[in-house]
Amino acid sequence: MRIQGILTLLACLVAVLAVAGAGCTGTTEQTGGAELKDSYIVGIDGAYPPFSYVDKDGNAQGFDVDSMKWIAEKKGIEVTFVAVDWDAIIPTLQAEKIDMVYAGMSITPERQAVVNFTDPYWAINQDVAAREDSNVTLEDVLAGKVILGAQRGCTAALWIEENLTETGKMPKENLKLYADTPAAVSDLEIGRIDAVMYDDVSLQDIITGKPLKIIGSVKTMDQEQFGVAIRKDDTALLELMNEGIAELQADPYWEELKEKHNLK
Numbered sequence: 110m111r112i113q114g115i116l117t118l119l120a121c122l123v124a125v126l127a128v129a130g131a132g133c134t135g136t137t138e139q140t141g142g143a144e145l146k147d148s149y150i151v152g153i154d155g156a157y158p159p160f161s162y163v164d165k166d167g168n169a170q171g172f173d174v175d176s177m178k179w180i181a182e183k184k185g186i187e188v189t190f191v192a193v194d195w196d197a198i199i200p201t202l203q204a205e206k207i208d209m210v211y212a213g214m215s216i217t218p219e220r221q222a223v224v225n226f227t228d229p230y231w232a233i234n235q236d237v238a239a240r241e242d243s244n245v246t247l248e249d250v251l252a253g254k255v256i257l258g259a260q261r262g263c264t265a266a267l268w269i270e271e272n273l274t275e276t277g278k279m280p281k282e283n284l285k286l287y288a289d290t291p292a293a294v295s296d297l298e299i300g301r302i303d304a305v306m307y308d309d310v311s312l313q314d315i316i317t318g319k320p321l322k323i324i325g326s327v328k329t330m331d332q333e334q335f336g337v338a339i340r341k342d343d344t345a346l347l348e349l350m351n352e353g354i355a356e357l358q359a360d361p362y363w364e365e366l367k368e369k370h371n372l373k
Contacts, residue, residue, distance in 0.1 A: 143342055143343045143344065143345050143346065144345065145186075145345045145346065145349060146186070146208075147186060147187060148186060148187035148188065148189065149181075149186060149187070149188050149189075149208040149209065149346070150188075150189050150190075150191055150206070150207045150208050151177055151188050151189065151190050151191070151207065151208065151209055151210075151211050152191055152192075152193045152198050152201060152202060152207035152208075152209065152210045152211070152212065153169055153171075153173065153174065153190050153191070153192055153193070153210075153211065153212040154192065154193075154195050154198070154212040154213065154289075155169075155192030155193075155289075156289040156290065156291050157171070157212060157213055157289075157290075157308075157311055158170075158171060158311060158314045158315065159171055159172050159310065159311070159314050159370040159371060159372065160172050160173045160212060160213035160310075160311065160335075160370075161173045161174055161190075161192075161211070161212040161213065163192050169190035169192070171370065172366055172367075172369075172370040172372060173211050173212055173213060174190060174211075175366055175369070175370075176211070176230075176354075176357055176366060177190075177211050179353075179357055179360075179362060179366075180350070180353030180354070180356075180357060183353060183356060183357075184349055184352075184353055186349075191207060193206075193207065194288065195260060195261070195262045195263065195288075195289070196261045196262030198210050198212075198214075199220065199223065199224060199338065202224060202338060202339075202340060203223065203224075203340065205340070208339075208340075208343070208346065209337055209338060209339045209343075209346065209350070210224075210337065210338035211337045213231070213233075213308065213311070213335050214226075214335060214336065214337070214338050215233075215264045215333050215334065215335060216229060216334050216335070216336045217264065217267075220338065223341075224338045224339060224340060224341060225338070225339050225340070225341055225343070225344075225347050226336035226337065226338055226339070227336045227337040227339070227347060227350045227351050227354055228336065228351050228354060228355070229334035229335060229336050230334075230335055230336065230337075230354050230358070231334065231335040231372075232333065232334045232335070233308050233309050233310060233333050233334075233335070234309050234326045234327065234328055234333065235264070235265050235268065235306050235307065235308060235309065235326060235327045235328075235333070236306070236307065236308070236309040236312045236313065236323050236325070236326050236327075237250050237304050237305070237306050237323065237324050237325050237326070237327060238294070238297065238304060238305045238306075238307075238312055238316050238321050238322065238323055238324065239297070239303065239304045239305075239321065239322060239324045240297065240298070240300070240320060240321055240322075241320045241321060241322050242320070243303065245303050245304055245324065246324060246325075247324050247325030247326075247327075249303075250304050250306070250324075250325075250327075251273075251327070252278060253273045253274075253278030253279025253280075253283070254279075255279075255283070255302075255303035255304050256283045256285060256301075256302045256303045256304075257269060257273075257279070257283060257284055257285070257302065257303065257304050257305070257306060258285045258286075258287060258293035258294075258296060258297060258302040258304070258305045258306075259284065259285075259286060259287070259290075259293065259305065259306050259307065260286070260287055260288070260289055260290045260293065260307060261286040261287060261288060263290075263307065263308075264308075264333065265306040265307055265308070265327075266284075266286060268306075268327065269284055269306065270284065285301075285302050290305065290307045290311065290312065290315055291315055293305045293307075294312075294315050294316060294319070294321070297321060298319060298320065298321065304324070306327065309326060310372060314371075337350050337354070
């Protein structure tokens with residue numbers, strides 16, 4: 110999912126959830142890097158169901174949010190969730206406005222150059238959606254014959270740029286970039302664009318109940334995997350999160366979470 114953009118820092122401070130951790134003592138611990146803190150600000154995408162999103166009441170929800178809450182409780186820390194524009198989320202992390210990005214972020218070489226990632230916790234492909242009454246095919250998309258929408262800063266947008274517009278297969282003006290994928294899907298519904306490319310699970314969730322269909326998948330890398338992004342110097346936090354993710358995946362709650370959020 111998605112690649113970092115310019116530093117806009119227009120953080121959508123729409124979700125503030127505190128999770129009180131068990132055994133929080135108010136002290137810090139040195140574990141070979143930066144000191145661990147009692148509380149952390151977790152950056153999320155506010156419109157990326159089922160992994161992270163902000164509900165109508167302004168609360169952070171989703172598979173990644175629930176996962177982080179569980180880890181926070183087990184590790185005795187408090188967490189606050191803040192939704193940030195996706196193309197600004199890594200610059201926001203680097204500026205220390207947030208402490209990590211836990212929101213379905215794909216591990217890519219470009220991102221690894223500027224942040225550390227935890228061990229992977231999920232794998233995806235990129236799906237392409239079109240209108241139900243459309244004759245657009247995946248072959249048309251790959252040949253650059255359509256007007257294609259994608260979320261600004263995501264891995265789908267990067268793949269389209271590298272493989273379609275920069276190769277001359279598709280005119281640059283035929284790539285329409287959006288702040289989030291629901292906005293792209295809305296334009297698809299009313300016919301402003303011909304197709305949308307996005308992470309498979311999330312795109313399927315977004316188009317549910319709409320007159321849209323998945324027309325195929327694009328494998329943008331050998332295996333696109335999600336990890337939690339953390340600043341390079343926060344090695345203690347990286348260690349804590351790796352431990353927490355491993356403990357979560359070994360706990361029965363992991364399967365409960367997948368069922369709750371319709372993940373397989």
